[in-house]
Amino acid sequence: MTNDSSETDANWSVPETEVLTQARDLLVSDRRGVLATVIRVEGSAYRRPGAKMVLPEDGAGVGHITAGCLEDEVQGLASEVLAAGEPRVEHYDLMPEADDDVWGLGVGCNGRIDILLEPLDETYRPAVDAFAAGHDIGVLTVTDGEHAGARAYYDPQREMFDLGDGFDADLAERVREVAAELTALGKADAVTVELGGESVTVFVDGLTAPSKLVVVGTGHDVGPIAELGAQTDFRVSVVGFRGAAAKADRFPAASEVVSTSPARMTDEFDFDANTYVVVATHNFVDDRLAIEALLDTPVPYVGLMGPHERFEEMLDDFEDEETTFTDAQLDRLYTPVGLDLGGGSPYQIALSIVSEVLAVKHDREPRHLRTREGTIHDRIELSTDGSG
Secondary structure, X not given: OOOOHHHHHHHHOOOHHHHHHHHHHHHHOOOOEEEEEEEEEEEOOOOOOOOEEEEEOOOOOEEOOOOXXXXXXXXXXXXXXXXXXXXXXXXXXXXXXXXXXXXXXXXXXXXXXXXXXXXXXXXXXXXXXXXXXXXXXXXXXXXXXXXXXXXXEEEOOOOEEEEOOOOOHHHHHHOHHHHHHHHHHOOEEEEEEEEOOEEEEEEEEEEOOOOEEEEEOOOOOHHHHHHHHHHOOOEEEEEEOOHHHOOHHHOXXXXXXXXXXXXXXXXXXXXXXXXXXXXXXXXXXXXXXXXXXXXXXXXXXXXXXXXXXXXXXXXXXXXXXXXXOOHHHHHOEEOOOOOOOOOOOHHHHHHHHHHXXXXXXXXXXXXXXXXXXXXOOXXXXXXXXXXX
């Protein structure tokens, strides 16, 4: 396995969606590689269970599983995993009081981390194919015992399992409730159950389709919003109402760039409950038509660029036309768009907007983390009969 530090640094901060895309590309090309996944965390850690890193045999790793404490170590182990052709779980103790001279120096996040390293093979294909198609899926992997590496998939639409070789049907039923919960949440964790008098640990990884961020407008301020949206794991679409400006090469971070009209916008796009919208046409009439259409959809967030006074004028026009909105509809409208971060440059404005979208998506009230009690990341309490 190659390990060019400059390449590793460049690939460390890619969006999580890109990691799964790289895994799929590796499988499609029949190249060999290793998938490293955080499966359990005790204490504090930079990443939570489900964080992934793809390690191609012929290139540098993509993604990250810590803040840089273990990536080089894991890169070095990947060759051993490929040579053995079998998965393995590595345990790292980053606590200050640990006896290990290397990992007990207070590096990282004062936690204990278990990482699953496995050859990336066709058993993982259903996961990356479902993700690429925009479908949610639960990936279940046995991490210990004679069936270590056995895989099953949970389909939330059918509420059924697809079992791979070595994955016991009774075991799947024992973790059904956990699989359904974690898949719905897009979270991951390892659970241990008693089966046939033995303890079996299953890592359940809920992969949910990326949320969509639709930016309505094609001005110069749209590019930074699209770029930061893509970097934070949104699948970004740019919608323009003036065809000449709606060009893909102007917005390389967007998955698609489309020219349409306010009247046809909701017919051409599926504005569902997993879609977040920023309206930034800077055209009063276009903004008004877009807002009216979007508030009739189930999107949880519509951000509108512009000052309070401009929106008040818009509301007066709606009233003159006898167009009214419910409180529930207006609660989903954020204008002026963005958090009050104090910045005024294009990227600072974009950061405030994308930060607000993330806060709404994760149901968080924006505030300083120093005022938050408990852990930074929410913990999930799972329960199964006989689970550990």
